[in-house]
Amino acid sequence: MGFELKNWYSEKKQGEVVLEYNGSITSELITEALDSIEKSLNLKNEKNRVRKKVYNVFVECLQNLYHHVDYPPLTAPVEHQSNFGIIILSKDGTFYRISTGNFVKKEKLNYIKDRIDQVNSLSDEEVRMLYRDILSNEEFSDKGGGGLGMLDIVRKTGNKLEYYFYQFDDEYIFFSLDVYIS
Amino acid sequence: MYTLVNRLIANMETIIREGTPKTPYVRLDGENGLVEIKGRSIPENSVEFYKPIIDWLEKFGETPSNETGVNIQLEYFNTSSSKCILDIFKRLELIHKKGNPVEINWYYEEDDEDMFEAGEDYQSIINIPFKMIEMEE
Numbered sequence: 001m002g003f004e005l006k007n008w009y010s011e012k013k014q015g016e017v018v019l020e021y022n023g024s025i026t027s028e029l030i031t032e033a034l035d036s037i038e039k040s041l042n043l044k045n046e047k048n049r050v051r052k053k054v055y056n057v058f059v060e061c062l063q064n065l066y067h068h069v070d071y072p073p074l075t076a077p078v079e080h081q082s083n084f085g086i087i088i089l090s091k092d093g094t095f096y097r098i099s100t101g102n103f104v105k106k107e108k109l110n111y112i113k114d115r116i117d118q119v120n121s122l123s124d125e126e127v128r129m130l131y132r133d134i135l136s137n138e139e140f141s142d143k144g145g146g147g148l149g150m151l152d153i154v155r156k157t158g159n160k161l162e163y164y165f166y167q168f169d170d171e172y173i174f175f176s177l178d179v180y181i182s
Numbered sequence: 183m184y185t186l187v188n189r190l191i192a193n194m195e196t197i198i199r200e201g202t203p204k205t206p207y208v209r210l211d212g213e214n215g216l217v218e219i220k221g222r223s224i225p226e227n228s229v230e231f232y233k234p235i236i237d238w239l240e241k242f243g244e245t246p247s248n249e250t251g252v253n254i255q256l257e258y259f260n261t262s263s264s265k266c267i268l269d270i271f272k273r274l275e276l277i278h279k280k281g282n283p284v285e286i287n288w289y290y291e292e293d294d295e296d297m298f299e300a301g302e303d304y305q306s307i308i309n310i311p312f313k314m315i316e317m318e319e
C-alpha cells in the first residue's frame with residue numbers, strides 16, 4: 001500500500017552495487033565516498049571518459065543532496081539524523097546508475113518537479129546554451145550552485161533525469177532520482 | 183614611477199597551495215606572471231576556497247606583469263567551482279584589456295569531451311585567447 005523504503009532499495013540495487021550509503025550527507029562523507037568509488041575495480045577498468053563522468057556526476061549528485069537535504073520525518077524507517085539522504089551507485093548491465101533518495105516536505109514537490117521537467121524538455125544544444133547563459137549571467141548563492149547542478153548532470157550524461165515522488169505521509173514525500181551513465 | 187611599480191610587483195606574494203582530494207594545486211606567481219590551477223576542484227564551498235585567489239588577482243591586476251601565462255589543467259570540477267573559475271577569468275580579462283596580454287592554456291585529456299567543452303564554454307564568455315591543449319593519456 002504505502003511507500004516501502006526496502007522495496008525502493010532493492011530496485012535501485014539491481015546489478016553490481018559499487019557504493020551505497022544512507023545517513024547524514026556531510027562534507028567528510030562526500031570525500032570518503034569518492035575515495036571509495038575511486039578504489040572500485042569496476043571503475044578502474046573503465047575507459048577514462050566513463051570513469052571521470054561517473055566521478056563527476058556522482059559528486060554533483062551528492063553535493064546536490066548536501067545542499068538541500070533535511071531531517072527525515074520522525075516516523076521514517078531510517079536513523080533520525082540531520083541532512084539525511086541516500087545514495088546508491090551500481091553498475092547495471094552497460095550502465096552505471098546513480099540513485100539518490102531523500103524526504104522532502106510536500107510543498108517543495110512542485111518546485112523540484114518543474115525544475116527537472118524543464119531540464120528534461122531541452123535538447124542537447126539547448127542544455128549547453130542554458131548552461132552558458134546561467135554561468136555567465138546569474139548571481140550564484142553562497143551555496144554556489146545557482147541551478148547548474150541538474151543541467152550539468154544532464155549535459156554530462158546525455159540522458160534524461162528519472163524521478164519519482166512517493167507519498168510518505170501527509171507532510172512528506174520521498175523524492176527518488178536516477179541518473180544513468182553509459 | 184618605474185621603481186615604484188617594480189617594487190610593487192616584487193611585493194606580490196607568491197601563493198602556492200598543494201592539491202587535496204577536493205581542491206586543486208594552485209600557484210600564483212606575480213614575479214613571473216604565472217597562474218596555474220591543476221587537479222580537481224570539487225569543494226562544497228567553492229566561494230570560500232577561491233576568494234583568496236580572486237583577491238590576489240585583483241591586487242595583481244593593479245600592477246600586472248607585462249605578460250601573464252595561465253595554465254588550467256583540471257581533471258574535473260563541480261558546478262559550484264564553475265562560477266569561481268569564471269570569476270578568475272574575468273579578473274584576467276580586465277588585465278588583458280588594459281594592454282598586458284594574458285594567454286590561457288586550457289588542458290584536457292584526449293578523450294575528455296567534457297573538459298574540452300568546459301573550455302569552450304569559458305572561451306565563449308571571455309575575451310582572451312584560449313589555447314586548447316590536448317594531453318595524451
